[in-house]
Amino acid sequence: MQLPYSDILDIAHFSRLFDNKSECYKLFWFQAIAGKIKEGCHTITFEELIDEMIADAWYMVSEYRLNLGPNDALERVVHRLSEISHMKSSEKKEAILKYLATCEDKEVIVLKRTLAQNVPYRLQAPFMASMKGKEWNRNGRIILNRIMKSYRAGWN
Numbered sequence: 001m002q003l004p005y006s007d008i009l010d011i012a013h014f015s016r017l018f019d020n021k022s023e024c025y026k027l028f029w030f031q032a033i034a035g036k037i038k039e040g041c042h043t044i045t046f047e048e049l050i051d052e053m054i055a056d057a058w059y060m061v062s063e064y065r066l067n068l069g070p071n072d073a074l075e076r077v078v079h080r081l082s083e084i085s086h087m088k089s090s091e092k093k094e095a096i097l098k099y100l101a102t103c104e105d106k107e108v109i110v111l112k113r114t115l116a117q118n119v120p121y122r123l124q125a126p127f128m129a130s131m132k133g134k135e136w137n138r139n140g141r142i143i144l145n146r147i148m149k150s151y152r153a154g155w156n
Helices: 010-014 026-040 046-065 073-085 091-100 106-121 135-136 140-155
Strands: none
Touching: 026 046, 026 106, 046 073, 046 091, 046 106, 073 091, 073 106
């Protein structure tokens, strides 16, 4: 498929976003962003996006036992929520989002933090050809600094 040209976005890199779908977080993160944009949101927090990801993954993981990956925090948080909330697998997205907004379970908070510290940065991989393999296993701040330096270099 031929994607349209853009002066704002490097379409060649963008098209590689979903090349490696071994970890499903990419699809859920992108879906959360697209959904918020469709709703007309101009400002979106990481927490809102993470909650959207969890709510979107809820049915597939809780009903069909979909395995999202060997170390997937998104799958683990859905399982944890299922344990503590006793919500049905067919629960409405709005109810899941409402529950997440008030959830104070320590394990859920840690898993959401893990997603927030990794997903936004790892999704940048197609735009960061200079970063390979284990370089993505570094601290989120180090990765963020590398990403920002790369973008600044492109703006000069």
